[in-house]
Amino acid sequence: MTTAKALITGNSSGLGLGLSHALLGRDYQVYGCSRRGCAALADRVVDVHCDLSDLDAIAPALDQLLAGVDRLDLVVLNAGILGEIEDMSRVSVERLREIMDINVWANKTILDWLLASGIMVGQIVAISSGAAVLGNRGWGGYALSKAALNMLCRLYAHEFPDTHVAAIAPGLIDTRIIDTICQIDDTTRFPALERIHAARGTETLLSPGAAAERILHALPGLTEFESGSFVDLRQVLAPDEYQALMAARNRPGG
Numbered sequence: 001m002t003t004a005k006a007l008i009t010g011n012s013s014g015l016g017l018g019l020s021h022a023l024l025g026r027d028y029q030v031y032g033c034s035r036r037g038c039a040a041l042a043d044r045v046v047d048v049h050c051d052l053s054d055l056d057a058i059a060p061a062l063d064q065l066l067a068g069v070d071r072l073d074l075v076v077l078n079a080g081i082l083g084e085i086e087d088m089s090r091v092s093v094e095r096l097r098e099i100m101d102i103n104v105w106a107n108k109t110i111l112d113w114l115l116a117s118g119i120m121v122g123q124i125v126a127i128s129s130g131a132a133v134l135g136n137r138g139w140g141g142y143a144l145s146k147a148a149l150n151m152l153c154r155l156y157a158h159e160f161p162d163t164h165v166a167a168i169a170p171g172l173i174d175t176r177i178i179d180t181i182c183q184i185d186d187t188t189r190f191p192a193l194e195r196i197h198a199a200r201g202t203e204t205l206l207s208p209g210a211a212a213e214r215i216l217h218a219l220p221g222l223t224e225f226e227s228g229s230f231v232d233l234r235q236v237l238a239p240d241e242y243q244a245l246m247a248a249r250n251r252p253g254g
């Protein structure tokens with residue numbers, strides 16, 4: 001039997017590390033990339049150090065990482081940054097560009113590399129966020145980039161006719177991103193912080209391992225959605241949490 005193979009971007013910490021661990025547990029060969037490297041699983045994953053904000057560095061890194069690989073059962077476009085929780089008018093275009101480079105254009109570059117490589121890809125999952133559709137105050141660059149990532153997946157679905165593509169919102173996961181959010185206490189200006197602060201210490205905030213298991217469990221079900229779809233896993237797996245999320249959405253002037 002051939003070994004299943006997966007590429008996970010941003011697997012040095014958080015969800016990407018959790019996914020790498022969970023896939024190793026399912027006997028996958030895991031390939032990863034990040035700036036820090038996946039030291040936690042050093043002898044078990046194949047990875048390269050790569051700064052995905054340097055778009056020109058991506059193709060050479062993938063050439064090296066995936067040399068000799070002719071099939072990837074799973075690609076998870078996971079690497080991403082939060083940017084700042086701040087009003088749009090206070091975030092420079094230059095900063096928005098930096099966030100877009102990592103959260104969107106790096107993924108475009110990876111998808112283009114995969115198409116050109118001729119590697120057969122079974123399933124592509126981009127890690128998006130509820131922020132892509134909620135429009136909550138303060139989520140500026142992150143929300144824009146995840147909305148663009150959702151559309152990127154829809155558009156690339158046409159160009160990967162034999163591969164299922166989905167962008168997913170994975171739910172709240174206890175990672176560096178949540179650490180950053182929990183250090184910001186301006187809940188008057190940014191009411192959506194409250195829901196995340198309140199999730200700490202509850203089962204709403206998943207460990208990276210639990211979030212990874214949930215995503216892997218959801219993979220076959222994702223293929224029932226049209227390729228290119230955005231799927232909030234809470235909509236499917238935790239409808240009550242999803243309803244609360246939508247109800248807490250803060251609207252302009254609200």
Ligand SMILES: NC(=O)c1ccc[n+]([C@@H]2O[C@H](COP(=O)([O-])OP(=O)(O)OC[C@H]3O[C@@H](n4cnc5c(N)ncnc54)[C@H](OP(=O)(O)O)[C@@H]3O)[C@@H](O)[C@H]2O)c1
Pocket residue numbers: 009010011012013014015016033034035036037050051052053078079080081082102127128129130169170171172173174175176177178
């Ligand atoms: N945590 C949540 O509640 C939550 C909810 C919805 C969606 N997400 C999404 O989940 C994904 C993973 O985030 P996380 O929560 O697990 O946070 P995290 O622990 O900060 O993980 C982010 C990963 O992305 C990599 N990365 C960031 N900038 C990079 C760059 N310039 N070049 C290469 N790799 C880079 C990081 O690696 P290096 O720093 O080593 O480069 C790290 O491995 C992100 O796309 C995030 O938007 C998270």
